[in-house]
Amino acid sequence: MAVAELEPSVIERKTSGSPQHRGPGPDAPFSLTQLSFWDRVTLCLLTAMAAVLSLWNLTGAPSYQDDEGTYTAQAFAVHSGSLAPYTYWYDHPPLGWIQIAAINWLPTLLGLGDGTAIGATRYVIAAYFVASAVLLYMVARRMKVRVPFAALTTVIFILSPLSLVLGRQIYLDNIGVPWLLLAFYLALSSRDALWHHVCAGICFAVAVLSKETLAIFGPALLIALMYRPRWSNRSFSVVGFLTVGGLILAFYPLSALLRNELFSGQGHVSLQDALTYQFLERSGSGTIFEAGSSRAELLAGWLYFDKYLIAAGLAAAVLCLLRKQSRVLTVAIFSFAIPIIVGQGYLPAMYIIGVIPFLALALGTGVDIAWSWLEKLGGARPDLTRRLRAVFVAVLCSALVLMSVPQWFEQDRDLLTAENNANWRQTLSWVQDNISREDVVLAPYSMWYDLNSSGWNDSWTMIATEKPDLDKQFETAHPDGWQEIDWIIVGPSVSANIDSLGLSRAASALSHSTPVRTFGEWTIRRVEVPVPPRTNER
């Protein structure tokens, strides 16, 4: 076309450099449009690996959790135009399960998930896990980590049992993490392009609207954006990032405001109430230093799955301080740790999911930093270079073997072969086959959606265990209270939930019930309502 812009010789000179190389040189910033051969190969292999490990035996292990059922049910509720099958009370921003709802028809269509909705939804999460793995590699490469160590980062992320166990389950954190990683990838734009930084703001907002706890990475992301060699449009980038990200986040309180549920009030749920509950009122998890507190137990649980990743990742986070580009990882990991160490409030078990990629990235970067030292050392003594490299690789490999074989191998093998949901599945079929669709049933959330959609189709006939006590609508649907409940299905978490949430109606139903059928840790119990004493008031 005739119209052209000025192209000064500055650019021409830059691009015409190093003609002897085809493709980007080793120092060229990582960009998807100009992938080197090794980047391509590594990305393909890592994608395949992440896909196999996240998909294999996906419905067999780990066992289905109530939270997974909750988000499954809420995602399916989106299809019919509401945010939850019960009253949506602002427990989490809804974008996570809205995203699930946007794609969960696909695994269902393909017949994945053993015919269960919760199983099919796990396949959606698997896609997010693969995306996280790929993005983690991309972020590592943008942070100038060498190809083998960037690959190592991702392999650790995929193989760590802590990551794999949680990454195969339907948790909102798993939805948010790839958006968070994409935000970091874009914030570290190779071109310092304004629209990359604006998109980073959008991605971060999506991450936070998928799972609010990921907001803890906000400061680290802002540092990642700003703490780089100065470029001419920096003020535009920062303003664009903050403004657009902030505006998109604002849609959450806005939607609450439009429903007249922003502030606490009589007779309705509100965002204010939900925040007060989550941050102030919810029974805290105690401090980490108090033996036996749920916070300490939670930490022990995470360590049980992968103490090596956590310990080595924390150590590497300190090492990351030595390289300017990777200091942001230290900030990310330690800002994430603050609520764990300092806080006493409620700490959810999946909280750890957000930091796993950063721990892996810190490890990969730490190794990369060590390798750089080695190269420098080798520069001084060229005769030693080969030997030093060999020793480094040997030490690294043996460390990995020591780390992975005893703990990782066993746990990963379990995940890929165990059948932990057999009892769950048998309970589900028994209830479907033997209980009348007219009967009022109390079922744990992990099973609730699959039961309800098999003929009850009424959230107040097939009721999730918590709802008689926590949703005021129960009283309208069942004025006689727990006595109207005919069945209660008891899974491994029911008693604990009744205790921790103080579910008195569910407790009454349970205490007036007798077991009818048991499958392992699952029991189907019939509620026997005591005959009320005759009154002669008339």
Add this chain to the structure above:
Amino acid sequence: MPVSVLASALVVLIALALFAIALSTLYLNTYAWWDPKTQIRTSYSGLQESEACSFSLIMPCRNEREDVMRATLSALLGQTHSRKEVIISVGHDDPETVQTAHALAREYPDFVRVSVDVSETKNKPRQLNKALSMCRNSVVGVFDAESIAAKELLAHIDSVFATKNADVVQGAVQLINYRDTWYSLRNCLEYFTWFRSRLHAHSRQGFIPLGGNTVFIKRELLDEVRGWDGNCLAEDCDLGVRLSTLGRKIIVAYSPELVTREETPDTLKALVRQRTRWSLGFMQVFAKGDWKNLPTRKMRAIAWWTLMQQHFMAFAGVCIPVAIFAAVWGGFPLVVTLVAFLPLVPTLATIAFDICMLQEFGRDHKFTITWYDYLRLIVGTPLYQLVLAFSALRALIKFIRRDFGWEKTDHSGAHLSYLEPAVTAAVRP
């Protein structure tokens, strides 16, 4: 039920249209900052050693004050480029300005001549065409009567013609009296984004409405297309469209040191008149339909959008709050209401970027921008938007009535107080 669904669909449709307009505005306004490379790419290419062109500079004047004309002429005669002539273009019905023009021409007989347009309808393109017939040099440039050209401008423009083999070079204009009125700050910033960013985006897309000031065209080419359209209110835009359609090479260049400095209209009424004229001009160019001759469908779509976007933008500023208001109190489903809020995201982002641009404007022109200016910028935005919408509406009514009279902007010389004294003093070429 179907009525409410239909109403919802309508709200969503309107909101999406407003979103597209706001997004397009955001894109055009921030194009220059998208990538640090864009800044380099849109800059001048550096000086060549020898001069390749000679310039005939037309200075259209109407009801101008002498000091304003003298300052403009001084800046032109003070150019470092050696081969130039100035033609002061006046109309025969404006004896005072004619007199001043002749007086100035007598002061610099070797460089300045006067062209008096005697046609019955008075407007800028006719004056330009009359002056064009007197031009003798290879490149014709236009400088409005109240504009102060940078000293080295012609030399740089010469280099651009030489190195880029250009047919047309569009330089940048900047309003600078930002402190004078509530709207002048917005107006100045509007010019800043227009010449710093929007024109480059249009140039990238291959369809460009030229500006009427600091624009340079090869004389041969101008003769070939028979000059400016004597009936068009936006003769500059029209020329750009025609040359784009002919596939001529148009270069847009920006450098803060080389902008031509101008003043904002001195009253709100004048601003409205100026805006109406521009809007009406764009409508005329659109209706003329030269853009339909563009070779590809995509190019025609871009042209359509470029010519219409301005009007859309003027109305969008008013429509967005109305749409939101209607959506909130119209009892629509939550999703529909949220969609109605969507256009606010690019709109508010544009305002946020305006703040950055104001900072850059101050830095480039060495003005001290205070927090009060930033505040004025934000508070003034909705009001300014109303002015634009009103002017666009006024233009639309005039367009429907076929009322194409020329409402000229008066010049008070307010910009002169913003310049260093050296610039405004008389200069011997």
